[in-house]
Amino acid sequence: MNLVIAPEPAPWLRQLGSLLGPGGRAEVLAPWTLPVLPERWGAVPSRVRGAWSRRTLPVPEGFHVWGLPGWQAVEAGMRWAGRSAASGFRARFALRRTLAHLGAPLLPAGVETVLAPSLCAREVFALARRRGARCVLVEDVPSLRTLHEDLDDAALRHPEESFLRNHRACAEDVARQEAERLLADEIWVRGEFLRERLLAAGCAPERLRELHPAREGVPRQVPSPPRKSETPAHRVALLAGPALARGGLREALAALDARPGWSLWVRPTEGTDARHLSHPRVKRVSAEAQRSLQGVDVVLGLSWCESYPVELAHAVARGFPVIATDRASGFLPCQRVPRGDVSALVAGWGALDAP
Numbered sequence: 323m324n325l326v327i328a329p330e331p332a333p334w335l336r337q338l339g340s341l342l343g344p345g346g347r348a349e350v351l352a353p354w355t356l357p358v359l360p361e362r363w364g365a366v367p368s369r370v371r372g373a374w375s376r377r378t379l380p381v382p383e384g385f386h387v388w389g390l391p392g393w394q395a396v397e398a399g400m401r402w403a404g405r406s407a408a409s410g411f412r413a414r415f416a417l418r419r420t421l422a423h424l425g426a427p428l429l430p431a432g433v434e435t436v437l438a439p440s441l442c443a444r445e446v447f448a449l450a451r452r453r454g455a456r457c458v459l460v461e462d463v464p465s466l467r468t469l470h471e472d473l474d475d476a477a478l479r480h481p482e483e484s485f486l487r488n489h490r491a492c493a494e495d496v497a498r499q500e501a502e503r504l505l506a507d508e509i510w511v512r513g514e515f516l517r518e519r520l521l522a523a524g525c526a527p528e529r530l531r532e533l534h535p536a537r538e539g540v541p542r543q544v545p546s547p548p549r550k551s552e553t554p555a556h557r558v559a560l561l562a563g564p565a566l567a568r569g570g571l572r573e574a575l576a577a578l579d580a581r582p583g584w585s586l587w588v589r590p591t592e593g594t595d596a597r598h599l600s601h602p603r604v605k606r607v608s609a610e611a612q613r614s615l616q617g618v619d620v621v622l623g624l625s626w627c628e629s630y631p632v633e634l635a636h637a638v639a640r641g642f643p644v645i646a647t648d649r650a651s652g653f654l655p656c657q658r659v660p661r662g663d664v665s666a667l668v669a670g671w672g673a674l675d676a677p
Contacts, residue, residue, distance in 0.1 A: 324348035326385075327425050327438035327446060329418045331376060334439070334460050334510070336536040339382045341437055341458060341510060346384075348437070351425055353390030354397060355379045396420075408489035415495050418442035429453070439463070444498050447505035459506035460533065464628035465516055466491045466499050472627035472649065472661075476568055479662055483567040485593035512630050513652040532653055535635040557584045559671065560612065562623040562631035562650065564591035569631075570624020570647070570661075571598060577667045578603060583675070587611075587618065615642060620674055623650030626661050645670045 326348045328335055335352075342348060356377040379387050397417065418441040426445040429436070436443075436450040437458040447457040470490050477486040503509060509525070510533040511517050517530055559578075563569040565588035575598060578586045585603045589612050590596075599606060612633055615621070621637040623629075623646030630652045637644050644656035645667065651658060659666040 323430060323433055324435040324437070325425075325429065325433050325446075326350040326352075327421060327436070327442050328352035328354075328379070329421045329439065329442045330354060330414065331379075332439065332462055333536050334462055334533060335379060337533075338385065338437075341460065342435060346382075346435075348385050348435075349430075350379065350381060350385055350387045351390075351421070351428065352379050352387055353393035353421065355387050355389045390424075411489055411491070415441055415491065419495075419498070422446055438502075440499055440502065441495060443502045444505065447502060451505060456508070457506045458508045458510070459502055460510045461512065461516065462533075463499075465519065466496045468516075468519060469627050470496075473568060475661070476626035480567050480572055483572070483595070485595075486567055488593065513628070513648070515648040515651075516628060534653055535630075535632070557619045558587055558617055559584055559620045559622055560587045560607075560615065560618045560633065561589075562612075562621055562633040562646075563589075563625065563629060565589055565594045565599070566591065567595075568626050569629065570622065570626065573624050573662060573664050573667055574622055575601060575604070576664045577671055580664075580668045581671055584619075584671075615640065618642065620645065620671070622667075622671075623647065623656070624659075624661075624667070625650040643674060 324342055324346055326338060328350055331354065334341065338348065339346060354377060358378050381387055418439070422438070422442045422445045426449050429446060429449050433450060433453065433455045435456045435458060436446055437460065438446055439460040439462045441463065443457070443459055450457055473486055477483065480486065503520070503525070507529065508531055509520065509529055510531045511520065512533050520530060521527060559574070561569065561571060561574050565571045571588065574586055578584065578601065585605060587605050587607045588599065589609055590599060590606055613636060615633065615636055620643045621633050623631055623634045623644065625647055626649065628649045631650060634644055634646060634650060634652070634654055634656065638654045638656065644654065645659055646656045647659060647661045649661065657670050659670055
């Protein structure tokens with residue numbers, strides 16, 4: 323028997339069959355899940371139905387999902403306490419630690435494989451290893467120690483951006499994440515950057531697996547190749563992810579000044595300095611418009627720290643050009659640029675104008 327610990331909805335849950343291997347069956351501890359709405363409840367408002375469906379977890383045949391009564395109330399309390407980005411991260415990590423402590427005593431006898439994500443695995447893995455079970459870790463949050471280093475680098479480059487110093491994970495969580503790696507037999511990572519970091523730190527290559535974006539999360543339609551408008555001012559670059567300094571907003575704006583035939587689309591969020599959005603060729607867009615890529619010619623993934631915006635996978639699947647740092651590109655084929663290197667960005671961006 324296999325056990326999966328799922329502390330929150332996540333894209334990797336659509337790939338349980340691959341993560342556990344062919345023919346795998348498992349009990350899935352997902353305390354946040356809700357039952358599928360019966361068809362006879364068709365009068366439920368579409369907004370409620372959509373929110374409800376995001377709390378259901380379709381699983382392969384042979385998998386069984388377990389919820390925890392009252393967990394939604396725990397989450398609601400955490401969300402109330404976590405109304406800023408920094409407190410939201412602390413709440414998410416606290417929920418993961420809580421579920422790891424709750425899940426360890428529930429580990430059934432005879433378990434063969436335990437799969438859990440970062441910060442939700444240490445206690446369960448420690449007990450599973452004593453019982454001879456295989457431990458599979460999904461690195462679905464950034465490597466915290468490296469994240470801190472990268473944020474510090476960005477803050478040195480842009481000292482006026484106070485939001486770059488807004489949040490750091492506690493030392494306990496950094497140590498927890500690294501302990502989980504030591505306990506794991508397999509580690510699924512989301513990008514070449516982290517894989518190379520772990521290899522350099524002495525992790526055996528046979529323990530590492532590549533976690534690619536779930537196909538279900540990528541649009542299937544492949545439109546015609548990105549257009550080259552006869553009116554250059556109508557060409558559009560989209561900044562992937564939220565419009566923050568950590569996501570390369572400052573570099574994108576600096577490069578925009580060198581690309582007069584282009585506009586830049588961005589999605590503001592908490593921490594976005596409105597002064598950066600006053601540029602006449604900058605347009606604010608919604609998350610929905612950002613994901614759709616409608617009207618976009620190139621996608622920019624300029625993260626200073628480990629981040630995998632879904633827009634990059636969407637763009638690659640549809641044949642759009644992508645320019646990205648190693649912290650954003652994952653395992654996707656794209657044009658790489660060093661973090662913070664505006665000259666390299668301008669050169670790569672300019673190549674798109676070549677006939």
